[in-house]
Amino acid sequence: MLNIILDILVIAFLIFGIFFMFVAAFGLLRLPDVYHRMHAATKGVTLGISGLMIAAAIHHAQAHDANVVNIIANVVLVIMFQFIANPVGSHLLAKAAKLDNAPVWEGQIADEEHNPVSE
Amino acid sequence: FTIDICIVMIAVGMLMCVIRLLKSPHLADRALASDTLGVELIGMVILLGMRFMTSAFIDGVLILSLLSFAGTVAMAQYIARPHLRHKQVKSNEKLEDLA
Amino acid sequence: MTPDSATWLLMAAIFCPLICGTVSLLIPRPFILPRLLLILCGPVGALLMLGHFTFHSGVGGDTAFVEWMPLLHLNIALNPDHLGLFFAYLVSGIGVCIVLYARGYFGKDADSLFRFYPYLMIFMTAMIGVALSDNYMMLMMFWEMTSISSFLLIGWERDTPLSVRNAMQAFIVTGAGGLCMLAGLIFLGVHTGEWTITGLLTAVQHGQIDFSATPMKVCFVLLFLGAATKSAQFPFQFWLPGAMAAPTPVSAYLHSATMVKAGVFITGRFWPIMAANLELWPMIIVPLGAFTMVYGAFVALQKTDLKKIFAYTTVSQLGLLMCMYGLAAYKYGHGEAHGGEHAEAEGMAHAAAAAPNLIWDVTQILNHAFYKAPLFILAGAIGHIATRELPDLKGFYHKGGQAKIMTIVLLLAGYGLAAGPFTLSFTAKEFFFYQIAHALETTSNPMFWILVAAGIATGMFNVAIFIRLCTTMLAKPDEKHDEQHHDDHAHGHGHGEHEHETGFYAALLWIPGAIIVAFQYICGMIPYAYDYLFGWLDPSKHFYDGFHTLMGNELPLVWDAHLGLPLVMSLIAIGLGCALGFGKFLRGTFNDPCDHLYPGFYTMTTKVVGPRAFGLVQRGHAGFYVGAVLVAMVALFVWSIGGKFGSLVWPEGAVTETFAQLLPGLLLCGMVCLTALLLPVVMNRASRVLILGMCGFSVAGVYYLYKAPDLALTQLSIEIVSIILFLLVLSLVPDLTPKTRKAVPIRLVISICVGLVMFWLTLSSTNVNRPEMPYVNKDGQNLPNLGEYFLRNSHHGIDSMAVPENQVYGGVVSKAIDPNEVHDNALDEAVSHATQDGEKSYLIHHGGGGNNVVNVILVDFRGFDTMGEITVLGLAAMGVWTLLRRRKKSGDYNDPSDFEDSGPEPLKAEG
């Protein structure tokens, strides 16, 4: 009985994860300029990975009893790491792209750095 | 669990579309694409891990994420690098006209 | 004295000077006397050891054969026969005098002594080695050592371009000759199967070797080339006068007494073997030797610099020696051919046949050393005091005590050069003339008359030189002329600012010369003395009575010259020589046309051929080089396979039978191929790096697919590190990539075939199961391949658990990019298998240390390899540091000072 519920949970998380991964990739494809794409990619990926990791955790814990603690610790670590690494990484990329003055989508409203929008 | 087979397929689909971005206009895009591709791979590994029921892959995933983060940081450094070189070129002109 | 101890004694004798030389380096520079004593005990030690050897086991004592490098036929085999021992004695004997002379010559100049003596000692070891070694390769080793040490010694004044050029010239000529000789020796060894001279001798005596075969002729020519270049025969003699740039002790020692004799020595060594059967032998040696003889003497007459004169006379003497060997062939050969023609001939054959080496050549070498070494020593001494130019030495005799003694000794030695009566060289020359006369009588073909003329001409030139020396040195100094010369020469010339110390050390300038000249006269006047001194060398017969049996007369007095043709020849020579000497004839300067042979050759290679050849190869563009290398690799591979592509060892089990692996497998492999193909196409450098990264990632994915986590981790981390390195380097390297697209197809083709080649290699390397050396694990069950072996013998014997038979071990992985993991990919299959069924943890105990087979292999089984790998890694890193650090210090790029570490302007605020 328990593992049926667990299975359902695993599948749910899997779908959750896969969906976000797909969003990230798709956003990367469709959005016009660098900054938009960056926006989509990093957010989607972080959630996607965490979803998948939780699914994997449940799956492994359920499958065999060996060192569950180890797996859980790893999963938590990964998720935490993702939540830190991805934003920092994309921030850097954005700054670098700005410096390299990557092509900007024409519909841009304000360029914070050079002419700050005065309240 | 035949389900994970389809999951693997989805992962496949995403990887494909990311590659298309590799041909995008600016270098920063490519950097972003490669970063996302790395993360897709992580997803792929997790799924494979589940498929083969081994728990050894989990450590791999952590290392993978660490590495892909380092990759992005390095890429960012590189993209900012040409900025430095302009600096150098400018200073050369200064030196020449001084000499 | 057992053979073993004899060998070690002789080896000690050979290396004693070298050891003393190196030890002398430890003595701090200013201590000149202790250094002199230590260096002295080099040659003296060698002399003592040789003496001990000859005293105990006599000449030709047998020595043991010590294996050293049997595969290369390089073994320690010594051949202390007459010629060898004599030469070793000569080298060490004269060496002692030279060491003393060098002390006088360099005076108080400590650092040049510090540097000079070890070089000299290296040479001495080399020469004794050449003298005593029997094995071809050992002989070659010492031979090359002599050319190296002569290079070091000639190029003594490192900063003067002339001496450097001459040193190079000498080195190239002797080196090339050495090369030919090496080829000749190897050829000889291979052809006859004998790798030692004594072995060859015995083979010849049993008549096993047919000399008519062409390889023997080739051997002979090559050997002769080696000898000719080393002892400066005609076409190659230009390096010897050039070598005069060396300090005088060197020219006295190397270029008169010992080194140039090495070539003659080799001919002497091979003479008894080759001469008897090769009719080719005299044809080459005699004319060439004779021509060198006359040519050397003729040019010597023209020269003004003392050392140049003596250099050319050495050339002529060497020609004479070579000629003697040639002539000896007639006598030796002749005697053999006719058997018992008549008593004298029989006696001759007997005399010559008994002792493989001839007593004449020993005498001639000895005599030349005795008068040429002092000549050089004195020339150096006078050059030290005044100048070496002959005309400027007018009336040098009257310039004070030391000058007086020096002139006397010089003229005494000069008399030896002229081979006047009472000197040993007179007797030696008599031999030479006798040989010519005898050869004339026996073969009576006109060619020998030319030889007679050549002999007389050389004698004449030598005498003329001697007389010219006397006239200038002893002439009355005319005051007017003298002052003008004296002041500018007294301090101007001379060797650097050596202050001429008086007393014992000053005497060192000429005492060694005097000692050696004394030998000359003692042996000359009293033949018994020669027998006593050098008779033991040749137990078979005594020189004196041997000389008698040759000359057949009983005159015990000095005039033991044979009254026949030889005496007449020497008288004519002396007469003409005096006339020439006093006369004004032939005073013009005539420099040897061969002098500019080498410079011409040098400029030709560097100016003309060099640039054109380089231009072809050094295209300057890295892509070209890499391309060339890869194409060569592919071609080599195809050639080695010999076109039978079918022999691809396909792993036995199907790889992707489980559906779950099939799809991702296809995808990931597709990814790998796509990214790999994309690389040559993409233009922008940075994106290329990225694509490379993607390619690496997907390969790691494939590893994961095949359940090889360990390998995947390594691959990934290396990928990231290489990306970072690439990016760093890219920002430094200017963007040279050609923007044109035309190179793409070529790059594509190359990369594809390289990929195929690697694929093939990986496949065959992982699945090689050699029937002849099966991998046997501990209970004797031989295993299909490497993987299995490691698996079985790793931590816990896997055999302890039932291995499902159908499990595939020889997993195949597409091109493994990660270099140092190539040999492991099959094993990862095994690893994943081991870890996959989590139920039973496979602990592999007795073999390795842990059950992660890959790591066990990397660290435990193949610990030694990893040891090597990390050392190489470490070295590479150090290489990078030193290279980059040095460039940074030199600051050859403008280091914009306005940069801080934090980066470009806009960011500075936060940095």
Place this chain on the structure above:
Amino acid sequence: MCTSVILKVGARLIVPLSLVFAMYIYFKGHQTPGGGFVAGLVASVALIVHRMSFGSDSLRRMLPISERYFIAVGLTLALGTGMGAYLQGLPFFTSAHGYLHLPTTIEHTYDFEWASVMAFDLGVFLVVTGVVVGMIDVLSKEIQ
């Protein structure tokens, strides 16, 4: 070197974490996939990130000895294990290192097994880290 505050903060969090993780990989290296080599690489990547964010002098301060000497220490360690076994007359492999398998199985949940090979692995770890960090350090210094 475009560094920014956010990167510095992030790095301060990530770098220690990954260093610990590298240690973890190293210690379990023998039983489950991991090992000196991978651990070395992971640690060096972490150090590089640190260098990129905080600059080279802070890296220098952080490391006990400059990374060049890492290599020296690593090599001596590796050689030591080799020689150690050899000197003890363990005729296992003359050149290869011995195998002092001391099953100090500390009785707790995890049966930790210490093998002599670990020291060798540590040597590998040190060398790899030293090499990678050293090279990248010198290269990036080159860019200034």
